[in-house]
Structures are given as structure tokens and as C-alpha cells.
Amino acid sequence: MLTERQLLILKVTVDDYIQSAQPVGSNQLAKKPGITSSSATIRNELAELEGQGYLEKTHTSSGRIPSQKGYRYYVDHLLTPNPVPQQDIVQLRSVFEEKVTETEEIIKRSAGILSELTNYTSILLGPDIRKHVVKKLSIVPLSPGMAVAIIVTDSGHVENRVFSIPPDLDPSDIEKMVNILNERLIGVSLHDLHIRLEQETLALLRQHIERYGELFRTFKQALLLPRSDNVYYGGKLNILKQPDFHDIQKIRELMDVMEEGKHIPEILPIGAQGLQIRIGSENALAAMEDCSVITVSYDIGDEQMGSIAIVGPKRMDYRRIVSLLDYVSGDLSKELTRLFQGK
Amino acid sequence: MLTERQLLILKVTVDDYIQSAQPVGSNQLAKKPGITSSSATIRNELAELEGQGYLEKTHTSSGRIPSQKGYRYYVDHLLTPNPVPQQDIVQLRSVFEEKVTETEEIIKRSAGILSELTNYTSILLGPDIRKHVVKKLSIVPLSPGMAVAIIVTDSGHVENRVFSIPPDLDPSDIEKMVNILNERLIGVSLHDLHIRLEQETLALLRQHIERYGELFRTFKQALLLPRSDNVYYGGKLNILKQPDFHDIQKIRELMDVMEEGKHIPEILPIGAQGLQIRIGSENALAAMEDCSVITVSYDIGDEQMGSIAIVGPKRMDYRRIVSLLDYVSGDLSKELTRLFQGK
DNA sequence: TGTTAGCACTCTATGAGTTCGAGTGCTAAG
DNA sequence: CTTAGCACTCGAACTCATAGAGTGCTAACA
Numbered sequence: 001m002l003t004e005r006q007l008l009i010l011k012v013t014v015d016d017y018i019q020s021a022q023p024v025g026s027n028q029l030a031k032k033p034g035i036t037s038s039s040a041t042i043r044n045e046l047a048e049l050e051g052q053g054y055l056e057k058t059h060t061s062s063g064r065i066p067s068q069k070g071y072r073y074y075v076d077h078l079l080t081p082n083p084v085p086q087q088d089i090v091q092l093r094s095v096f097e098e099k100v101t102e103t104e105e106i107i108k109r110s111a112g113i114l115s116e117l118t119n120y121t122s123i124l125l126g127p128d129i130r131k132h133v134v135k136k137l138s139i140v141p142l143s144p145g146m147a148v149a150i151i152v153t154d155s156g157h158v159e160n161r162v163f164s165i166p167p168d169l170d171p172s173d174i175e176k177m178v179n180i181l182n183e184r185l186i187g188v189s190l191h192d193l194h195i196r197l198e199q200e201t202l203a204l205l206r207q208h209i210e211r212y213g214e215l216f217r218t219f220k221q222a223l224l225l226p227r228s229d230n231v232y233y234g235g236k237l238n239i240l241k242q243p244d245f246h247d248i249q250k251i252r253e254l255m256d257v258m259e260e261g262k263h264i265p266e267i268l269p270i271g272a273q274g275l276q277i278r279i280g281s282e283n284a285l286a287a288m289e290d291c292s293v294i295t296v297s298y299d300i301g302d303e304q305m306g307s308i309a310i311v312g313p314k315r316m317d318y319r320r321i322v323s324l325l326d327y328v329s330g331d332l333s334k335e336l337t338r339l340f341q342g343k
Numbered sequence: 344m345l346t347e348r349q350l351l352i353l354k355v356t357v358d359d360y361i362q363s364a365q366p367v368g369s370n371q372l373a374k375k376p377g378i379t380s381s382s383a384t385i386r387n388e389l390a391e392l393e394g395q396g397y398l399e400k401t402h403t404s405s406g407r408i409p410s411q412k413g414y415r416y417y418v419d420h421l422l423t424p425n426p427v428p429q430q431d432i433v434q435l436r437s438v439f440e441e442k443v444t445e446t447e448e449i450i451k452r453s454a455g456i457l458s459e460l461t462n463y464t465s466i467l468l469g470p471d472i473r474k475h476v477v478k479k480l481s482i483v484p485l486s487p488g489m490a491v492a493i494i495v496t497d498s499g500h501v502e503n504r505v506f507s508i509p510p511d512l513d514p515s516d517i518e519k520m521v522n523i524l525n526e527r528l529i530g531v532s533l534h535d536l537h538i539r540l541e542q543e544t545l546a547l548l549r550q551h552i553e554r555y556g557e558l559f560r561t562f563k564q565a566l567l568l569p570r571s572d573n574v575y576y577g578g579k580l581n582i583l584k585q586p587d588f589h590d591i592q593k594i595r596e597l598m599d600v601m602e603e604g605k606h607i608p609e610i611l612p613i614g615a616q617g618l619q620i621r622i623g624s625e626n627a628l629a630a631m632e633d634c635s636v637i638t639v640s641y642d643i644g645d646e647q648m649g650s651i652a653i654v655g656p657k658r659m660d661y662r663r664i665v666s667l668l669d670y671v672s673g674d675l676s677k678e679l680t681r682l683f684q685g686k
Numbered sequence: 687t688g689t690t691a692g693c694a695c696t697c698t699a700t701g702a703g704t705t706c707g708a709g710t711g712c713t714a715a716g
Numbered sequence: 717c718t719t720a721g722c723a724c725t726c727g728a729a730c731t732c733a734t735a736g737a738g739t740g741c742t743a744a745c746a
Contacts, residue, residue: 023709025708025709025710026709026710027708027709037718037719038718038720039709039719040718040719040721041717041718041719043709043711044711044717046710046719047710047711057709057710058727059723059725059726059727060709060710060724060725060726061708061709061710061711061725061726061727062708062709062710062725062726062727063708063709063710102505115739135483135485138481140479140495142495142497142498142499143497144476147501148495148499148501148736150495150501152453152483152491152493152494152503154485154486155485156485156489156491156494156505158491158501158503160495162445162499162500170697236596236602237598237599237602240591240594240598241594241595246591248583248589248591251583252580252583252584255580255583256580259580261580296527313685320556342571366738368737368738368739369738369739370737370738380689380690381689381690382690382691382692383689383690383691384688384689384690384691386738386739386740387688387689389739390739390740400698400739401698402696402698403695403696403697403739404695404696404697404737404738404739404740405696405697405698405737405738405739406737406738406739499746505741569742626708640741687735687741687745687746688745688746689744689745689746690743690744690745690746691742691743691744691745692741692742692744693740693741693742693744694739694740694742695738695739695740695741696737696738696739696740697736697737697738697739698735698736698737698738699731699734699735699736699737700733700735700736700742701733701734701735701740702732702733702734703731703732703733703742704729704730704731704732705728705729705730705731706725706727706728706730707726707727707728707729708725708727708728708729709724709727710723710724710725710726711722711723711724711725711726712721712722712723712724713720713722713723714717714719714720714721715719715720715721716717716718716719716720
């Protein structure tokens, strides 16, 4: 469909546009190393590439910019991965140097470094905490009417909620309840927690605790309240650095989408394996039609843990980002597996 | 120093400019209700006000805008507080309607509502967690080499850190350690925690636990790691809504300052009582020289808890914000005191 | 003496007209 | 098939003129 020369020209055009953000003309292309034809020949080829929908013009007599289809072809067929520079690796690995052993912290920092390195926005999606398994439950009374419930999971994640208790409750009742809960619920995933709570422990509680009703009701309620999930952003403000985003209205929409964690399922292809690239309108959200999102998944052992994404303009440096994400994904999988291999 | 009429004109000018964001001319002013003089007279007065430094011109033949001094005089002498509209009150109070009993959650939500109501950015500073007092300490082993330390404070705040432990540690040693820690450290403020840890418990631990050294070292280290303090932002993106901020560079600086919690001491007059207004360059940070910050403190019982701030353009609706913050401060103090009166 | 009408003046914002340059498409020659 | 040449197009930058809002000043008026 496309000749060798057309492929070359397409590649160089996209590369140049990614670098310069300016429409690329035939004269510029003719000067590039690796291109031997004259500008006139290139013009013919450009016209052909435009005819086939790989390139576009911004106005009748402008240079060409890649179309959505052009970018797509570029990332699918023309992308030659280049190795991640040593200094990037050093920075990325600094996350593991320190004595930080909390998954959340590691992920959060990785997000920061990635955005710093790329000047784009990064989104790191942590493991689904609902899969985590209860390691220990406890209830700490605070004042006569209040207590805090704490759940520790096997991954070291700690969930806590304040809830109200009957003011004149016998402290030993709480102790009993905690014992029952721990006996029954250790090893249960957070996802199943409320079902098991209802099914198994309710009867036991009724049996042993006088005023189980009031206590249980608010406790259950506290555990059900959804909590912020584990999404971490790095460099949200990098959007403002991109010359591609100058319309303040667009920026607002875009940041709005990111601000509230709601739209994660639409931004990231959750569950997808390996590396995914979504260009422009391939994104589900209208606010992101001028963006590209590159995503990789990472995992601990055999289990998929989460995703890493970089959000940038369509004109993003695909080559660099792809290599970088590839590296980070592997590294994170390896290191986290090592940390939690006992799991 | 200023005549009655000049005061009136200054007030109306500032009001109009706050509302319209456009320089105010003598003809516009003459049409305002409450103003009886002709535009020519007003021109004289405007010239006088400009001479005294309360007003400025953007160019030789433009209308007037308030100067920093003008705003200052306005908020100090011309501001007539108006009651908070019922519907705002309803929205603000919705925070307490739900069964949310966590201070943090209440504060966080208040920040959200405030920014929604005002279209400005809100910053809510929670109580200094270092003043909180340890209610309970526990250590939960996760895997052979790791454990998580949990500290519950009297306010229901839960701090947790993962730390490494000797892989072959006797579980009973951990239990002993937790017992000693709880015996010695309950009632100690987080601020004093590490001192007391060193002074009182170290000797005891040495006495009772064989391998206290390794265990203690990483445990202490984990507790020392600083954690995000309790600052909550509402509507960071509202900055992008303000027509006063059109320079993308300025916006970036401003958001940068807010993104990292570092600059809180410079943004908010911490420790100040009552309502504070900082206009333009009265702010410590260069990035905020075009902003005004209105702050109030709130407290629980007699103890000062934190601050609430609204950040907007210099041309912000001082009247409305002052009333609003005044209300929120009182309301929050009242409700939080009620919640924690047992404290 | 304070107020006001009138008027010349200033400055910005807007839009039309020009020029410049980069780039194209087409044609004809190699 | 490739390339040189050329007419043409269009945006960006610049100039120029105009309209309009606003000022400051002066002189008349109450």
C-alpha cells in the first residue's frame, strides 16, 4: 500500500512534527539526513500520503501534520524503540534505594519521577485494594460515643474509619466483637468482606454480644463507605507546559477529568495486558480528544496489579515514552514481586 | 482625609470593578443609584482619589481600577458584611448531616463546598496532628520480613507505616514490644513521641527483648518519616475560571505553589486569630502577588485547630467571602467542639 | 466656592489593507 | 520516474485609519 519511500517520509514527518510542533514542509524534509529525493518528489509523495489519509494540512498552503491515522500507523509500524538512557534509569530506580517498603509510596514516587522525566502527566493505578486480604481487624474506642475501626491487609495497606458506638457500651463487648471478627474474617478479601460480615459473623455476634445491633450497624456502615481508590497522579501541571494546549477552556476540561478520580475506567484500559496506545479520539472521553494515552500494566507474581499511564498531547514523544514505560513496567513488576514474594 | 462623597465613590468604584473586571469610568459611576453628582464632579473626585493613591489608571485615558491601597482601605473601612444566603448555609451544613464523624473528612468536604460556592480556591488546614495524643499503638506482622506499625490518636486519626523486621524474629518479641510501647506511650503527643521513645522505652526494650536493636531501629525510622500534613484544597482548578488569570505562566507558578504543600506557612498566617486579609503583594510569595487570601481560624473548645482560606484574584468578592468564612469558621468550631467535647 | 457642561485630547481596540515568506500543485524538461 | 521552475495560496506581521470610551481642563453657573 505504501512504498518504502513513502514510509520513510511518513516516519520522518511524524518525527519532525513531534519534535518541532510545526507543520512540516517538503523543503525541510529534503534536507533531512536519510532522504535523497528532491523537494518536488517529496511533494508528490506528501500529496499521496495525504490522499491516503496519513497526513493533513492546517490550511491550503501549509506543511503537513500527521492525522490520527498517521499517528496510528506510526506507532504501529514505524516506531523503533530506543534504549532508556542510563540517567533515566538511575532516577527511576532511586525509588527502591530508600528504605521505603510501602507499595503505595513506591507507586506514588514512581508517578512523580515519570512525570518529571517526561514532562507529561503520569497516572499510576495501584493494585485493586478489594483483592487485598484482611490480616487483622481492630477497633479502638476513642471517646464514650466513638471508636475507630482499623483493617490491615496483607499488603500492608491500612484502612480506617471512625464510627459511632452506643455511649454506654461495655468495653468488653467491643473486645468480644473484635475477637469474633478476627476469628472469622482474617484471610477474607476486602471485596468479600461485607458479604461475609453479614453471613457468618452476624449470628455469632448476636449470640455473644448483648447490644450487637447498634454496634454492628454503624460498624458495617463505616466499612461500606467507599474510600478514595489508589490512583496517583504525577505532574498534573505539566499539561500547562505543553504548547499544544493553549486553550484555557480545554485545559480546564482536561484537568477536571483528572481531578476527580471518577473517570479512571474511561482513561485507562483497565485489565488490558501489555502496552496500549490510545491516540486522540480513540480515547473514550471527549475532553481527551487532543491527547494520547500510553498505558502499560504491571504485576506482582502472576497477578496483575495495576497500570501506568502517560497522558500527553497527540504530538507526544511516542518512542521515548514507550521505551520508558516498558522499562518501568518490568522494573516495578520485578521489584514488587521481590518485596511481596512471600505473598 | 477623604470626604463622605469620596468614600462613596471609592466604594462604588471598587464594587463595580469587582463585579465587572473592567476599569470604571466617571459616566458609569454617575449612573449608579446613590450617586447624585455629575460625571464631571466625579472626575474631579476620581482624580483626587488617584492622587491619594487609592485608585489607578491602566493607561492615560482609561477608567480607574483600585490600587492595592484602595483595596486595603475598602476592606478595612468600607466593607459592609451581608448575611450568608440561606441556600449557601444549607449546602455548607450538609457536611454535618451525613454520618461522617471524621474530622478530616468533614474538613475535606467543607473545602470542596467552599470552593464550589465561591468559584475560588479554598485551603483548609486541619489541626496540627503533632498535638494529637497517642491512644493506641500496634504492630501487625505482614510477612517474615515486614510489619506495619499503627498509631491511633485520640482524635481518631490513624498513622501507619510499613517497616522491615528481622525475618526470623520471635513473634512474642513483637508482642512484648507492643505492650511496652503502649504502657509507656499512651497519652504522649505525636510531637513528643520520638523523644519519649528514645528516653523511656529504649531501656525497657533492651531489658526485655533480645534483639531489640534491629527491631527498634527500623521501627523508629518508620515513625520519623514525615507524612503529608493535613492540608486540603478545594477547587484548585477554579483559578482557571478567573478572567484575571490569563497568563498561563502565572497560572502555572500559582498552581505549583499549591500543588506541593510546602508553602503553607507562607500562604496562610498560621496562628493568627480571627479573620485576616492579605491583598496582592502583602502575600509572602511572589507567585501570589496578583492574589488575595482571606483566612479565618477555627477551633475546638479553647484550642486553635486550623485555618480556612480562600485564594482568589485581588479583584475578589471580599464582601461575600468575608461573610462566608465568618460563618464557616463559627459553624465548624461549634460542630467540631460538639463532636469532640469529650476530648 | 463647589458643581457642571463643554470640548480638546489621549489611548485602546478593531478592522482593513499590505507585504513577506513558507509552502503547495502543476507543468514541462531531463 | 524525477526534478526544476513557476504561479498561486494563505497565514503572520505590520501599518494605518477610525470609533469610542474616558480624561483633564476651562469657563459658566448657583
